[in-house]
Amino acid sequence: MGSQLEDLKTAIRQALPDLDVVIAWAAGPDGLAHTPLFITSESDVDLVQWDPRCSQNLAGYLPGLRGKKVGIVAKGCDARSITELLQEKLIDREQLTVFGLHCQGALDPEKIAAMADCGRYVRSAEINGGELKIVSSKGACAISLENGLLAKCFRCTGADAQPCDQFIGEHGAPPVLKDAPATTLDRLEAMSMEERFQFWEEQMGQCIRCYACRSACPLCVCQDHCAAQSREPHWVDQTDHPREKLMFQAMHALHTAGRCTECGECERACPVGLPIMTMKQALNRQIKALFDYEAGLDSEKTPPLFQFRENEEHIKERKW
Template sequence: MKYQQELKDSIRKALPDLDVVIAWSGGFDPLHATPHFIRREEDIDKLEIGPFSVHNLATYLPGLRGKKVGIVVKGCDSRSVIELLQENLINRDDVTIFGFPCTGVVDQSKIRKALGHTGKVDFCQITSQTVVVGAGGEEHKLRLSKVLADKCFTCQYPNALISDHFVGEKINPSAQSEAGYDDLEAFENMPLAERFAFWQKEMDRCIRCYACRNACPMCVCRDHCLAESRDPHWLSQEDNVRDKWMFQLIHAYHLAGRCTECGECQRACPMDIPLLLLKKKMNKEIKELFQYEAGVDPEATPPLLSFKMEEENIKEREW
Protein backbone atom coordinates (compact mmCIF):
# COMPACT_ATOMS: atom_id res chain seq x y z
CA MET A 1 0.00 0.00 0.00
CA LYS A 2 1.26 3.31 -1.23
CA TYR A 3 0.85 5.42 1.90
CA GLN A 4 1.89 2.83 4.43
CA GLN A 5 5.21 4.46 5.26
CA GLU A 6 3.63 7.87 5.55
CA LEU A 7 1.04 6.44 7.91
CA LYS A 8 3.72 4.81 10.04
CA ASP A 9 5.57 8.10 10.31
CA SER A 10 2.40 9.88 11.28
CA ILE A 11 1.67 7.32 13.99
CA ARG A 12 5.25 7.40 15.22
CA LYS A 13 4.91 11.14 15.80
CA ALA A 14 1.62 10.85 17.65
CA LEU A 15 2.35 7.71 19.68
CA PRO A 16 4.06 9.40 22.65
CA ASP A 17 0.76 11.12 23.50
CA LEU A 18 -1.38 8.01 23.02
CA ASP A 19 -1.93 4.83 25.04
CA VAL A 20 -2.53 2.74 21.97
CA VAL A 21 -3.04 3.05 18.23
CA ILE A 22 -5.27 0.50 16.56
CA ALA A 23 -4.27 -0.48 13.03
CA TRP A 24 -3.80 -3.72 11.09
CA SER A 25 -0.91 -6.12 10.64
CA GLY A 26 -0.39 -9.35 8.75
CA GLY A 27 -2.61 -12.20 9.91
CA PHE A 28 -2.26 -15.96 10.08
CA ASP A 29 -1.53 -16.27 6.39
CA PRO A 30 -0.70 -13.98 3.46
CA LEU A 31 -4.40 -13.50 2.68
CA HIS A 32 -5.41 -12.27 6.10
CA ALA A 33 -4.80 -9.18 8.19
CA THR A 34 -5.56 -8.84 11.85
CA PRO A 35 -6.23 -5.86 14.12
CA HIS A 36 -2.94 -4.62 15.49
CA PHE A 37 -2.62 -2.72 18.76
CA ILE A 38 0.40 -0.45 18.70
CA ARG A 39 1.67 0.42 22.16
CA ARG A 40 5.39 0.71 21.60
CA GLU A 41 7.51 2.21 18.89
CA GLU A 42 8.63 -1.24 17.67
CA ASP A 43 4.99 -2.31 17.14
CA ILE A 44 4.73 0.25 14.32
CA ASP A 45 6.93 -1.79 11.98
CA LYS A 46 4.31 -4.54 11.74
CA LEU A 47 1.59 -2.19 10.51
CA GLU A 48 0.14 -3.09 7.13
CA ILE A 49 -2.71 -1.46 5.27
CA GLY A 50 -4.28 -2.68 2.07
CA PRO A 51 -7.10 -4.74 0.67
CA PHE A 52 -6.97 -7.16 3.60
CA SER A 53 -7.62 -4.38 6.14
CA VAL A 54 -11.19 -5.56 6.39
CA HIS A 55 -11.85 -5.10 10.11
CA ASN A 56 -13.74 -2.04 11.25
CA LEU A 57 -11.54 -1.02 14.15
CA ALA A 58 -14.11 1.46 15.48
CA THR A 59 -15.68 -1.55 17.21
CA TYR A 60 -12.91 -1.39 19.80
CA LEU A 61 -13.36 2.28 20.68
CA PRO A 62 -16.20 2.13 23.24
CA GLY A 63 -14.29 -0.58 25.13
CA LEU A 64 -11.27 1.72 25.41
CA ARG A 65 -13.09 4.73 26.85
CA GLY A 66 -10.93 6.69 29.20
CA LYS A 67 -7.77 5.89 27.28
CA LYS A 68 -6.05 8.03 24.67
CA VAL A 69 -6.61 5.98 21.55
CA GLY A 70 -5.40 6.36 18.02
CA ILE A 71 -7.31 4.61 15.28
CA VAL A 72 -6.65 4.03 11.60
CA VAL A 73 -9.82 4.21 9.57
CA LYS A 74 -11.01 3.48 6.09
CA GLY A 75 -13.70 5.80 4.81
CA CYS A 76 -16.45 3.40 5.85
CA ASP A 77 -14.91 2.90 9.31
CA SER A 78 -14.82 6.67 9.82
CA ARG A 79 -18.60 6.68 9.57
CA SER A 80 -18.80 4.38 12.58
CA VAL A 81 -16.52 6.75 14.49
CA ILE A 82 -18.84 9.62 13.59
CA GLU A 83 -21.85 7.64 14.71
CA LEU A 84 -20.17 6.77 18.02
CA LEU A 85 -19.37 10.46 18.52
CA GLN A 86 -22.95 11.47 17.76
CA GLU A 87 -24.19 9.10 20.42
CA ASN A 88 -21.61 10.19 23.00
CA LEU A 89 -20.25 6.68 23.16
CA ILE A 90 -16.73 7.97 22.73
CA ASN A 91 -15.05 11.23 23.59
CA ARG A 92 -13.64 13.18 20.63
CA ASP A 93 -10.72 14.51 22.71
CA ASP A 94 -9.60 10.99 23.54
CA VAL A 95 -9.56 9.72 19.96
CA THR A 96 -6.92 10.51 17.35
CA ILE A 97 -8.03 9.50 13.89
CA PHE A 98 -5.65 8.50 11.11
CA GLY A 99 -7.23 8.39 7.67
CA PHE A 100 -6.00 7.17 4.31
CA PRO A 101 -7.54 6.88 0.86
CA CYS A 102 -9.07 3.42 0.68
CA THR A 103 -9.28 1.65 -2.66
CA GLY A 104 -11.39 -1.18 -1.36
CA VAL A 105 -11.08 -4.27 0.80
CA VAL A 106 -11.61 -7.89 -0.10
CA ASP A 107 -14.44 -10.24 0.67
CA GLN A 108 -12.75 -13.36 2.03
CA SER A 109 -15.56 -15.63 0.91
CA LYS A 110 -15.09 -14.48 -2.69
CA ILE A 111 -11.38 -15.23 -2.45
CA ARG A 112 -12.07 -18.60 -0.89
CA LYS A 113 -14.30 -19.51 -3.80
CA ALA A 114 -11.89 -18.17 -6.39
CA LEU A 115 -9.12 -20.32 -4.93
CA GLY A 116 -11.23 -23.45 -4.99
CA HIS A 117 -11.57 -23.50 -1.20
CA THR A 118 -7.99 -24.33 -0.47
CA GLY A 119 -6.68 -23.06 2.83
CA LYS A 120 -3.06 -23.73 1.92
CA VAL A 121 -1.79 -20.33 0.91
CA ASP A 122 1.90 -19.76 0.31
CA PHE A 123 2.20 -16.21 -0.94
CA CYS A 124 0.25 -13.24 -2.16
CA GLN A 125 1.23 -10.24 -4.27
CA ILE A 126 -1.04 -7.27 -4.69
CA THR A 127 -0.96 -4.76 -7.50
CA SER A 128 -3.49 -2.02 -8.09
CA GLN A 129 -5.66 -4.30 -10.20
CA THR A 130 -4.80 -7.86 -9.19
CA VAL A 131 -4.09 -10.23 -6.38
CA VAL A 132 -1.71 -13.02 -7.27
CA VAL A 133 -2.03 -15.90 -4.83
CA GLY A 134 0.07 -19.01 -4.54
CA ALA A 135 -2.27 -21.55 -3.07
CA GLY A 136 -2.62 -25.30 -3.15
CA GLY A 137 0.49 -25.52 -5.33
CA GLU A 138 -0.94 -23.29 -8.03
CA GLU A 139 -0.67 -19.63 -8.89
CA HIS A 140 -4.01 -17.85 -9.06
CA LYS A 141 -4.30 -14.43 -10.62
CA LEU A 142 -7.42 -12.78 -9.28
CA ARG A 143 -8.74 -9.47 -10.54
CA LEU A 144 -9.18 -7.27 -7.51
CA SER A 145 -12.56 -6.15 -8.84
CA LYS A 146 -13.74 -9.76 -8.62
CA VAL A 147 -12.86 -10.20 -4.98
CA LEU A 148 -13.65 -6.82 -3.44
CA ALA A 149 -16.42 -6.63 -0.87
CA ASP A 150 -19.80 -5.67 -2.32
CA LYS A 151 -19.92 -2.55 -0.18
CA CYS A 152 -16.85 -1.21 -1.99
CA PHE A 153 -18.73 -1.06 -5.29
CA THR A 154 -21.21 1.46 -3.97
CA CYS A 155 -18.80 3.29 -1.68
CA GLN A 156 -19.22 7.06 -1.71
CA TYR A 157 -16.68 7.75 1.02
CA PRO A 158 -13.27 6.25 0.21
CA ASN A 159 -11.57 8.94 2.32
CA ALA A 160 -12.13 9.23 6.04
CA LEU A 161 -14.95 11.70 6.71
CA ILE A 162 -13.30 12.69 9.93
CA SER A 163 -9.61 12.56 10.71
CA ASP A 164 -6.82 14.29 12.57
CA HIS A 165 -4.10 13.00 10.30
CA PHE A 166 -4.80 12.08 6.71
CA VAL A 167 -2.04 10.47 4.72
CA GLY A 168 -1.93 10.48 0.92
CA GLU A 169 -4.13 12.22 -1.60
CA LYS A 170 -7.88 12.07 -1.25
CA ILE A 171 -9.47 10.08 -4.04
CA ASN A 172 -12.83 10.20 -5.75
CA PRO A 173 -15.37 7.50 -5.11
CA SER A 174 -14.96 4.72 -7.63
CA ALA A 175 -18.64 3.89 -7.50
CA GLN A 176 -20.55 5.08 -10.53
CA SER A 177 -23.80 5.91 -8.88
CA GLU A 178 -24.76 7.10 -5.46
CA ALA A 179 -24.79 4.31 -2.92
CA GLY A 180 -28.04 2.73 -3.80
CA TYR A 181 -30.19 -0.09 -2.72
CA ASP A 182 -30.56 -1.74 -6.12
CA ASP A 183 -29.36 -5.02 -4.68
CA LEU A 184 -32.30 -5.01 -2.29
CA GLU A 185 -34.80 -4.86 -5.08
CA ALA A 186 -34.61 -8.50 -6.04
CA PHE A 187 -35.23 -9.45 -2.44
CA GLU A 188 -38.05 -6.97 -1.99
CA ASN A 189 -39.75 -8.27 -5.09
CA MET A 190 -39.99 -11.76 -3.68
CA PRO A 191 -43.44 -12.72 -2.39
CA LEU A 192 -43.83 -12.66 1.39
CA ALA A 193 -43.84 -16.44 1.65
CA GLU A 194 -40.57 -16.68 -0.25
CA ARG A 195 -38.91 -13.99 1.85
CA PHE A 196 -40.07 -15.80 4.94
CA ALA A 197 -38.73 -19.10 3.66
CA PHE A 198 -35.45 -17.40 2.77
CA TRP A 199 -34.84 -16.24 6.32
CA GLN A 200 -36.04 -19.50 7.80
CA LYS A 201 -33.38 -21.25 5.80
CA GLU A 202 -30.61 -18.74 6.44
CA MET A 203 -31.22 -18.41 10.17
CA ASP A 204 -31.46 -22.15 10.66
CA ARG A 205 -27.70 -22.50 10.62
CA CYS A 206 -27.04 -19.70 13.09
CA ILE A 207 -25.03 -21.04 16.02
CA ARG A 208 -25.76 -18.07 18.28
CA CYS A 209 -22.11 -17.19 18.70
CA TYR A 210 -23.04 -13.51 18.43
CA ALA A 211 -19.97 -12.66 16.41
CA CYS A 212 -22.34 -10.43 14.39
CA ARG A 213 -23.28 -8.50 17.49
CA ASN A 214 -19.81 -8.25 18.94
CA ALA A 215 -18.20 -7.20 15.67
CA CYS A 216 -20.78 -4.44 15.20
CA PRO A 217 -19.35 -1.06 16.18
CA MET A 218 -22.82 0.24 17.00
CA CYS A 219 -23.96 -2.71 19.10
CA VAL A 220 -23.14 -1.07 22.38
CA CYS A 221 -25.17 -2.87 25.06
CA ARG A 222 -22.25 -5.34 25.15
CA ASP A 223 -22.51 -7.41 28.34
CA HIS A 224 -26.15 -6.47 28.92
CA CYS A 225 -27.63 -7.95 25.78
CA LEU A 226 -31.19 -9.17 25.44
CA ALA A 227 -29.78 -12.34 23.88
CA GLU A 228 -28.65 -13.57 27.27
CA SER A 229 -30.84 -11.58 29.62
CA ARG A 230 -33.12 -13.64 31.85
CA ASP A 231 -34.96 -10.65 33.22
CA PRO A 232 -36.55 -9.50 31.00
CA HIS A 233 -36.59 -12.87 29.31
CA TRP A 234 -36.78 -12.10 25.62
CA LEU A 235 -35.23 -15.16 24.07
CA SER A 236 -35.03 -18.82 24.94
CA GLN A 237 -31.80 -20.75 24.50
CA GLU A 238 -33.46 -23.23 22.20
CA ASP A 239 -31.86 -24.05 18.90
CA ASN A 240 -34.68 -22.78 16.76
CA VAL A 241 -35.16 -20.26 13.98
CA ARG A 242 -37.73 -18.29 15.93
CA ASP A 243 -35.35 -17.21 18.67
CA LYS A 244 -32.36 -16.73 16.40
CA TRP A 245 -34.32 -14.64 13.96
CA MET A 246 -35.96 -12.68 16.74
CA PHE A 247 -32.51 -11.63 17.89
CA GLN A 248 -31.50 -10.52 14.39
CA LEU A 249 -34.67 -8.51 13.98
CA ILE A 250 -34.24 -6.71 17.27
CA HIS A 251 -30.59 -6.12 16.41
CA ALA A 252 -31.53 -4.73 13.00
CA TYR A 253 -34.25 -2.48 14.42
CA HIS A 254 -31.84 -1.04 16.95
CA LEU A 255 -29.47 -0.24 14.12
CA ALA A 256 -31.97 1.43 11.83
CA GLY A 257 -30.49 4.78 10.91
CA ARG A 258 -27.41 4.09 13.04
CA CYS A 259 -25.93 1.32 10.92
CA THR A 260 -23.28 2.57 8.53
CA GLU A 261 -23.41 -0.65 6.51
CA CYS A 262 -19.81 -1.53 7.26
CA GLY A 263 -20.84 -5.16 6.89
CA GLU A 264 -18.91 -6.40 9.92
CA CYS A 265 -21.91 -8.47 11.07
CA GLN A 266 -21.87 -10.44 7.87
CA ARG A 267 -18.11 -10.66 7.65
CA ALA A 268 -17.85 -11.91 11.23
CA CYS A 269 -20.54 -14.56 10.82
CA PRO A 270 -18.77 -17.92 10.68
CA MET A 271 -21.86 -19.38 9.03
CA ASP A 272 -21.98 -16.81 6.24
CA ILE A 273 -25.51 -15.64 6.93
CA PRO A 274 -26.34 -12.60 4.74
CA LEU A 275 -27.04 -10.35 7.70
CA LEU A 276 -26.24 -7.10 5.93
CA LEU A 277 -29.35 -7.56 3.84
CA LEU A 278 -31.55 -6.96 6.87
CA LYS A 279 -29.59 -3.89 7.91
CA LYS A 280 -29.65 -2.43 4.42
CA LYS A 281 -33.38 -2.87 4.24
CA MET A 282 -33.80 -0.94 7.48
CA ASN A 283 -31.47 1.79 6.27
CA LYS A 284 -33.30 2.08 2.99
CA GLU A 285 -36.52 2.75 4.85
CA ILE A 286 -34.77 5.33 7.02
CA LYS A 287 -33.37 7.05 3.97
CA GLU A 288 -36.77 7.23 2.32
CA LEU A 289 -38.49 8.48 5.45
CA PHE A 290 -35.91 10.85 6.83
CA GLN A 291 -33.42 11.51 4.00
CA TYR A 292 -30.79 10.47 6.48
CA GLU A 293 -27.54 8.61 6.04
CA ALA A 294 -25.80 7.38 9.18
CA GLY A 295 -22.31 8.41 10.15
CA VAL A 296 -21.78 11.24 7.69
CA ASP A 297 -22.27 14.37 9.74
CA PRO A 298 -20.93 14.44 13.33
CA GLU A 299 -23.36 17.23 14.20
CA ALA A 300 -26.49 15.43 13.01
CA THR A 301 -28.83 13.46 15.27
CA PRO A 302 -29.90 10.05 14.00
CA PRO A 303 -33.63 10.22 13.22
CA LEU A 304 -34.64 7.51 15.66
CA LEU A 305 -32.80 9.29 18.44
CA SER A 306 -34.90 12.38 17.93
CA PHE A 307 -38.59 13.27 18.05
CA LYS A 308 -40.79 15.50 15.98
CA MET A 309 -44.46 16.14 16.61
CA GLU A 310 -45.15 16.00 12.88
CA GLU A 311 -42.91 13.87 10.70
CA GLU A 312 -42.68 15.15 7.15
CA ASN A 313 -42.82 11.76 5.49
CA ILE A 314 -44.93 9.84 7.96
CA LYS A 315 -48.44 11.06 7.31
CA GLU A 316 -50.06 9.67 10.39
CA ARG A 317 -53.09 11.91 9.98
CA GLU A 318 -53.77 10.37 6.61
CA TRP A 319 -53.72 6.81 7.88
Protein backbone atom coordinates in the same frame (compact mmCIF):
# COMPACT_ATOMS: atom_id res chain seq x y z
CA MET B 1 0.83 2.52 -2.28
CA GLY B 2 4.21 1.77 -0.72
CA SER B 3 4.97 5.40 0.06
CA GLN B 4 1.53 5.82 1.62
CA LEU B 5 2.40 2.97 3.96
CA GLU B 6 5.70 4.62 4.86
CA ASP B 7 3.92 7.93 5.51
CA LEU B 8 1.44 6.09 7.73
CA LYS B 9 4.25 4.44 9.71
CA THR B 10 6.03 7.78 10.14
CA ALA B 11 2.84 9.45 11.33
CA ILE B 12 2.19 6.67 13.84
CA ARG B 13 5.80 6.77 15.04
CA GLN B 14 5.56 10.51 15.63
CA ALA B 15 2.25 10.35 17.46
CA LEU B 16 2.98 7.23 19.52
CA PRO B 17 4.72 8.90 22.51
CA ASP B 18 1.52 10.84 23.30
CA LEU B 19 -0.82 7.87 22.87
CA ASP B 20 -1.50 4.75 24.92
CA VAL B 21 -2.24 2.57 21.92
CA VAL B 22 -2.61 2.85 18.16
CA ILE B 23 -4.91 0.43 16.36
CA ALA B 24 -3.83 -0.51 12.84
CA TRP B 25 -3.61 -3.61 10.64
CA ALA B 26 -0.83 -6.20 10.39
CA ALA B 27 -0.39 -9.22 8.14
CA GLY B 28 -2.94 -11.87 9.05
CA PRO B 29 -2.43 -15.62 9.40
CA ASP B 30 -3.86 -16.46 5.99
CA GLY B 31 -2.55 -13.83 3.57
CA LEU B 32 -6.05 -13.02 2.31
CA ALA B 33 -6.98 -10.65 5.11
CA HIS B 34 -5.02 -8.45 7.45
CA THR B 35 -5.59 -8.62 11.16
CA PRO B 36 -5.85 -5.90 13.83
CA LEU B 37 -2.62 -4.70 15.40
CA PHE B 38 -2.46 -2.88 18.72
CA ILE B 39 0.69 -0.77 18.75
CA THR B 40 2.11 0.17 22.13
CA SER B 41 5.83 0.31 21.37
CA GLU B 42 7.81 1.67 18.46
CA SER B 43 9.03 -1.73 17.37
CA ASP B 44 5.43 -2.72 16.54
CA VAL B 45 5.15 0.04 13.96
CA ASP B 46 7.18 -1.96 11.43
CA LEU B 47 4.41 -4.57 11.36
CA VAL B 48 1.80 -2.12 10.06
CA GLN B 49 0.22 -2.98 6.73
CA TRP B 50 -1.97 -0.96 4.43
CA ASP B 51 -3.45 -2.41 1.25
CA PRO B 52 -6.89 -3.64 0.08
CA ARG B 53 -6.67 -6.56 2.48
CA CYS B 54 -7.32 -4.19 5.42
CA SER B 55 -11.03 -4.98 5.35
CA GLN B 56 -11.81 -5.11 9.08
CA ASN B 57 -13.43 -2.05 10.61
CA LEU B 58 -11.29 -1.21 13.64
CA ALA B 59 -13.74 1.30 15.12
CA GLY B 60 -15.42 -1.48 17.10
CA TYR B 61 -12.52 -1.53 19.56
CA LEU B 62 -12.90 2.13 20.51
CA PRO B 63 -15.74 2.05 23.09
CA GLY B 64 -13.85 -0.63 25.04
CA LEU B 65 -10.74 1.56 25.16
CA ARG B 66 -12.57 4.62 26.43
CA GLY B 67 -10.48 6.58 28.94
CA LYS B 68 -7.25 5.80 27.13
CA LYS B 69 -5.57 7.96 24.53
CA VAL B 70 -6.15 5.98 21.36
CA GLY B 71 -4.95 6.38 17.82
CA ILE B 72 -6.81 4.58 15.05
CA VAL B 73 -6.19 4.04 11.37
CA ALA B 74 -9.41 4.40 9.41
CA LYS B 75 -10.74 4.00 5.90
CA GLY B 76 -13.64 6.14 4.72
CA CYS B 77 -16.31 3.69 5.85
CA ASP B 78 -14.61 3.00 9.19
CA ALA B 79 -14.67 6.72 9.90
CA ARG B 80 -18.47 6.68 9.59
CA SER B 81 -18.59 4.25 12.51
CA ILE B 82 -16.30 6.60 14.45
CA THR B 83 -18.66 9.51 13.69
CA GLU B 84 -21.60 7.46 14.91
CA LEU B 85 -19.80 6.56 18.15
CA LEU B 86 -18.91 10.22 18.68
CA GLN B 87 -22.51 11.25 18.00
CA GLU B 88 -23.73 8.86 20.67
CA LYS B 89 -21.05 10.06 23.08
CA LEU B 90 -19.64 6.56 23.42
CA ILE B 91 -16.09 7.80 22.79
CA ASP B 92 -14.37 11.14 23.42
CA ARG B 93 -13.06 13.15 20.52
CA GLU B 94 -10.20 14.73 22.50
CA GLN B 95 -8.86 11.29 23.47
CA LEU B 96 -8.90 10.09 19.88
CA THR B 97 -6.38 10.52 17.05
CA VAL B 98 -7.60 9.37 13.66
CA PHE B 99 -5.10 8.54 10.93
CA GLY B 100 -7.28 8.85 7.87
CA LEU B 101 -6.69 7.06 4.59
CA HIS B 102 -8.10 7.13 1.10
CA CYS B 103 -9.41 3.69 0.25
CA GLN B 104 -9.91 2.22 -3.21
CA GLY B 105 -11.89 -0.76 -1.96
CA ALA B 106 -11.28 -3.58 0.49
CA LEU B 107 -11.14 -7.26 -0.38
CA ASP B 108 -13.58 -9.90 0.74
CA PRO B 109 -11.43 -12.91 1.76
CA GLU B 110 -14.32 -15.39 1.56
CA LYS B 111 -15.18 -14.26 -1.95
CA ILE B 112 -11.54 -14.54 -3.04
CA ALA B 113 -11.14 -17.96 -1.47
CA ALA B 114 -14.23 -19.09 -3.37
CA MET B 115 -13.05 -17.54 -6.65
CA ALA B 116 -9.58 -19.06 -6.37
CA ASP B 117 -11.07 -22.31 -5.03
CA CYS B 118 -8.19 -22.48 -2.58
CA GLY B 119 -9.73 -22.23 0.90
CA ARG B 120 -8.77 -19.59 3.41
CA TYR B 121 -5.25 -20.73 4.29
CA VAL B 122 -3.02 -20.02 1.31
CA ARG B 123 0.76 -20.33 1.16
CA SER B 124 1.35 -16.80 0.03
CA ALA B 125 -0.60 -13.91 -1.40
CA GLU B 126 0.67 -10.61 -2.64
CA ILE B 127 -0.78 -7.59 -4.35
CA ASN B 128 0.87 -6.57 -7.57
CA GLY B 129 -0.64 -3.93 -9.80
CA GLY B 130 -4.36 -4.51 -9.91
CA GLU B 131 -4.11 -8.19 -9.04
CA LEU B 132 -3.85 -10.42 -6.02
CA LYS B 133 -1.43 -13.27 -6.73
CA ILE B 134 -2.17 -16.33 -4.67
CA VAL B 135 -0.08 -19.45 -4.22
CA SER B 136 -1.95 -22.29 -2.55
CA SER B 137 -1.87 -26.08 -2.47
CA LYS B 138 -3.93 -25.94 -5.67
CA GLY B 139 -1.25 -23.96 -7.52
CA ALA B 140 -0.87 -20.30 -8.34
CA CYS B 141 -3.53 -17.95 -9.60
CA ALA B 142 -4.17 -14.25 -9.94
CA ILE B 143 -7.43 -12.49 -9.15
CA SER B 144 -8.26 -8.98 -10.25
CA LEU B 145 -8.76 -6.77 -7.19
CA GLU B 146 -11.93 -5.29 -8.60
CA ASN B 147 -13.62 -8.69 -8.69
CA GLY B 148 -12.72 -9.53 -5.12
CA LEU B 149 -14.01 -6.41 -3.40
CA LEU B 150 -16.52 -6.41 -0.58
CA ALA B 151 -20.14 -5.79 -1.57
CA LYS B 152 -20.15 -2.52 0.36
CA CYS B 153 -17.36 -1.10 -1.84
CA PHE B 154 -19.77 -1.05 -4.78
CA ARG B 155 -21.99 1.34 -2.80
CA CYS B 156 -19.11 3.45 -1.45
CA THR B 157 -20.04 7.11 -1.02
CA GLY B 158 -16.92 8.41 0.73
CA ALA B 159 -13.51 6.83 0.37
CA ASP B 160 -11.73 9.45 2.49
CA ALA B 161 -11.79 9.14 6.27
CA GLN B 162 -13.75 11.91 7.97
CA PRO B 163 -13.32 12.86 10.89
CA CYS B 164 -9.57 12.78 10.64
CA ASP B 165 -6.61 14.30 12.47
CA GLN B 166 -3.85 13.31 10.08
CA PHE B 167 -4.65 12.43 6.51
CA ILE B 168 -2.12 10.11 4.93
CA GLY B 169 -1.72 10.27 1.16
CA GLU B 170 -4.02 12.15 -1.15
CA HIS B 171 -7.74 12.71 -1.05
CA GLY B 172 -9.76 11.14 -3.80
CA ALA B 173 -13.15 10.08 -5.07
CA PRO B 174 -14.72 6.68 -4.27
CA PRO B 175 -13.65 3.89 -6.61
CA VAL B 176 -15.67 3.69 -9.81
CA LEU B 177 -16.84 0.11 -10.05
CA LYS B 178 -19.01 -1.61 -12.58
CA ASP B 179 -21.20 -4.70 -12.25
CA ALA B 180 -22.28 -4.36 -8.64
CA PRO B 181 -23.37 -7.79 -7.38
CA ALA B 182 -27.10 -8.15 -6.63
CA THR B 183 -27.80 -7.68 -2.94
CA THR B 184 -29.88 -10.06 -0.88
CA LEU B 185 -32.38 -7.22 -0.51
CA ASP B 186 -32.84 -7.11 -4.29
CA ARG B 187 -33.22 -10.87 -4.40
CA LEU B 188 -35.80 -10.81 -1.61
CA GLU B 189 -37.81 -8.18 -3.41
CA ALA B 190 -38.32 -10.55 -6.30
CA MET B 191 -39.79 -13.19 -3.97
CA SER B 192 -43.29 -13.58 -2.56
CA MET B 193 -43.83 -13.03 1.16
CA GLU B 194 -44.02 -16.75 1.83
CA GLU B 195 -40.79 -17.38 -0.10
CA ARG B 196 -39.07 -14.66 1.92
CA PHE B 197 -40.20 -16.25 5.15
CA GLN B 198 -38.90 -19.62 3.96
CA PHE B 199 -35.64 -17.98 2.86
CA TRP B 200 -35.07 -16.73 6.38
CA GLU B 201 -36.05 -20.03 7.90
CA GLU B 202 -33.42 -21.76 5.75
CA GLN B 203 -30.78 -19.13 6.45
CA MET B 204 -31.44 -19.01 10.17
CA GLY B 205 -31.43 -22.80 10.29
CA GLN B 206 -27.69 -22.57 9.63
CA CYS B 207 -27.07 -19.98 12.35
CA ILE B 208 -24.99 -21.43 15.19
CA ARG B 209 -25.89 -18.59 17.53
CA CYS B 210 -22.30 -17.65 18.18
CA TYR B 211 -23.26 -13.95 18.31
CA ALA B 212 -20.13 -13.05 16.34
CA CYS B 213 -22.33 -10.51 14.50
CA ARG B 214 -23.00 -8.82 17.80
CA SER B 215 -19.37 -8.93 18.93
CA ALA B 216 -18.12 -7.53 15.64
CA CYS B 217 -20.73 -4.77 15.36
CA PRO B 218 -19.09 -1.45 16.28
CA LEU B 219 -22.44 -0.17 17.51
CA CYS B 220 -23.39 -3.13 19.72
CA VAL B 221 -22.08 -1.51 22.87
CA CYS B 222 -24.34 -3.13 25.48
CA GLN B 223 -21.85 -6.02 25.84
CA ASP B 224 -22.94 -8.14 28.80
CA HIS B 225 -26.27 -6.34 29.07
CA CYS B 226 -27.59 -7.45 25.69
CA ALA B 227 -31.37 -7.81 25.62
CA ALA B 228 -30.91 -11.17 23.87
CA GLN B 229 -29.48 -12.58 27.09
CA SER B 230 -31.98 -11.03 29.45
CA ARG B 231 -34.33 -13.35 31.33
CA GLU B 232 -36.69 -10.58 32.37
CA PRO B 233 -38.00 -9.72 29.83
CA HIS B 234 -37.24 -12.96 28.08
CA TRP B 235 -36.93 -11.65 24.52
CA VAL B 236 -35.15 -14.63 23.02
CA ASP B 237 -35.29 -18.14 24.45
CA GLN B 238 -32.71 -20.90 24.22
CA THR B 239 -34.62 -23.14 21.83
CA ASP B 240 -32.59 -24.18 18.82
CA HIS B 241 -35.17 -23.04 16.31
CA PRO B 242 -34.97 -20.57 13.41
CA ARG B 243 -37.68 -18.49 15.07
CA GLU B 244 -35.46 -17.43 17.95
CA LYS B 245 -32.49 -16.78 15.68
CA LEU B 246 -34.63 -14.65 13.40
CA MET B 247 -35.90 -12.81 16.45
CA PHE B 248 -32.34 -12.00 17.42
CA GLN B 249 -31.57 -10.67 13.96
CA ALA B 250 -34.70 -8.50 14.06
CA MET B 251 -33.54 -7.27 17.45
CA HIS B 252 -30.07 -6.44 16.14
CA ALA B 253 -31.58 -4.61 13.17
CA LEU B 254 -34.03 -2.60 15.25
CA HIS B 255 -31.45 -1.75 17.91
CA THR B 256 -29.19 -0.35 15.21
CA ALA B 257 -32.00 1.37 13.25
CA GLY B 258 -30.87 4.88 12.35
CA ARG B 259 -27.38 4.05 13.67
CA CYS B 260 -26.08 1.32 11.37
CA THR B 261 -23.55 2.65 8.86
CA GLU B 262 -23.58 -0.62 6.86
CA CYS B 263 -19.92 -1.29 7.56
CA GLY B 264 -20.61 -4.97 6.98
CA GLU B 265 -18.80 -6.25 10.06
CA CYS B 266 -21.75 -8.50 11.01
CA GLU B 267 -21.58 -10.33 7.68
CA ARG B 268 -17.79 -10.38 7.64
CA ALA B 269 -17.73 -11.95 11.10
CA CYS B 270 -20.47 -14.51 10.43
CA PRO B 271 -18.81 -17.95 10.34
CA VAL B 272 -21.58 -19.40 8.18
CA GLY B 273 -21.86 -16.42 5.85
CA LEU B 274 -25.47 -15.42 6.45
CA PRO B 275 -26.77 -12.25 4.75
CA ILE B 276 -27.65 -10.64 8.07
CA MET B 277 -27.03 -7.05 7.03
CA THR B 278 -30.10 -7.22 4.78
CA MET B 279 -32.60 -6.22 7.46
CA LYS B 280 -30.40 -3.33 8.53
CA GLN B 281 -30.16 -2.17 4.93
CA ALA B 282 -33.94 -2.27 4.60
CA LEU B 283 -34.33 -0.12 7.71
CA ASN B 284 -31.68 2.32 6.48
CA ARG B 285 -33.48 2.63 3.17
CA GLN B 286 -36.72 3.46 4.96
CA ILE B 287 -35.01 5.97 7.28
CA LYS B 288 -33.46 7.69 4.28
CA ALA B 289 -36.86 7.87 2.56
CA LEU B 290 -38.80 9.06 5.63
CA PHE B 291 -36.35 11.32 7.40
CA ASP B 292 -33.66 12.00 4.76
CA TYR B 293 -31.03 10.82 7.23
CA GLU B 294 -27.96 8.65 6.91
CA ALA B 295 -26.01 7.47 9.93
CA GLY B 296 -22.38 8.34 10.46
CA LEU B 297 -22.14 11.48 8.41
CA ASP B 298 -22.54 14.25 10.99
CA SER B 299 -21.79 13.80 14.68
CA GLU B 300 -23.73 16.98 15.56
CA LYS B 301 -27.08 15.81 14.14
CA THR B 302 -29.84 14.37 16.30
CA PRO B 303 -30.66 10.78 15.24
CA PRO B 304 -34.11 10.52 13.59
CA LEU B 305 -35.63 8.26 16.23
CA PHE B 306 -34.59 10.65 19.00
CA GLN B 307 -36.81 13.40 17.67
CA PHE B 308 -40.11 13.95 15.84
CA ARG B 309 -42.08 16.50 13.91
CA GLU B 310 -45.74 17.18 14.56
CA ASN B 311 -46.40 17.08 10.85
CA GLU B 312 -44.24 14.41 9.32
CA GLU B 313 -43.63 15.26 5.71
CA HIS B 314 -43.15 11.75 4.39
CA ILE B 315 -45.44 9.75 6.67
CA LYS B 316 -48.86 9.05 5.26
CA GLU B 317 -51.20 7.74 7.91
CA ARG B 318 -54.04 5.47 6.96
CA LYS B 319 -57.50 6.95 7.03
CA TRP B 320 -59.98 4.41 8.34
